[in-house]
Amino acid sequence: MFDLNYLTVADVIAIYDRVMLESDQMPAALVREDALQRAVHHPRVLAHYEGASLAAQAVDLALELALAHAWVDGNKRISVRSFEVFLELNHVATPDADRKQFIDDFIDVVGAKPEERSELLGGLIGMVQRWVDAAAG
């Protein structure tokens, strides 16, 4: 079991509002609060039942938020930003040099068929694990 700092649903809603305002957009309506709650808590479920690593939980949070489509607009942005904030809360920085690669790979994962996802997810988790290892020194 990992002793991690987790985001709450309220955190993600607050981050969403800020992300949208920084994009010069009004925050869109939250249309699936139940799906948002499931997505935010999903990493803890993975950790509890599968012993998921920090990297795996961070990627899971991003994927679950994107698939939840909790808002009318901005779902991929809140997914990636929440992923980054979750890692930062656990003292792992997202390297600038890897950001675009991560996002391109992440978009591929989100758009993939469910049966194709696990292999693509492995690559993403591997990338994030390198960041975790670098932060651990």
Add this chain to the structure above:
Amino acid sequence: MIQQQVRKSGNSFVVTIPKSEMDRLNLHEGQSVAVDITPLELKPMIRPEIAEILDRTTEAAAPMMKYLKDK
């Protein structure tokens, strides 16, 4: 401006004025006042530790947020 919840009272609804606001405006019972009602949506505040992270990383994340917005 004060924020209060609408409460049901019989077949009507009421909004109370806190005593502090009565005192501040030097109001008294029976006095006529004008009320302008604006619906509010309360939003969660960002925790300080998350605000610090957002402040520190927003600039670096901005190009990718724009990239995602256009996707």
